Amino acid sequence: MGLLDSMFGGGTRLELTLDTATASPGSVIGGRIVLFGGQKPLTVTECGVRLLFVSTKTRPDSALPEIIAKDVAKQIVAGGIPLMPGSQQVYT
Numbered sequence: 001m002g003l004l005d006s007m008f009g010g011g012t013r014l015e016l017t018l019d020t021a022t023a024s025p026g027s028v029i030g031g032r033i034v035l036f037g038g039q040k041p042l043t044v045t046e047c048g049v050r051l052l053f054v055s056t057k058t059r060p061d062s063a064l065p066e067i068i069a070k071d072v073a074k075q076i077v078a079g080g081i082p083l084m085p086g087s088q089q090v091y092t
Contacts, residue, residue, distance in 0.1 A: 012038030012083070016049070030092070033077060037087040047078040047091070 018031040035047065051072040056065045077091040 010039045011085075012036065012040075012042070014047075033091045035078075035083055035089040035091075037083045037085050039085055041082065041084050044078060044081050044083050044089075046076060047081075048074055048076040050074045 013036045015034045015036070016031060018029065020029075023029050029051065031049075033047065033049065035044065051074075053068075053070045053072050055068040058065055078089065081089060083089060
């Protein structure tokens with residue numbers, strides 16, 4: 001049982017697919033988000049996507065790598081929308 005199921009009574013889920021598996025610096029990233037309504041109605045207060053840059057480097061003096069993570073962009077795709085049981089909301 002996932003987080004959305006435990007919060008909203010089962011069946012609620014989110015699918016995210018990207019148009020391409022890789023991207024080059026400066027290129028446009030696109031994709032699709034599908035929200036599926038579960039067993040109970042709910043209101044989605046905010047649905048957004050964040051692009052995160054992650055860099056890892058080996059440290060010669062440590063077993064743990066150096067990890068740098070930065071938010072590059074955030075896009076809100078929906079807010080304040082009702083999600084009825086069994087419905088689908090699609091965003092590109």
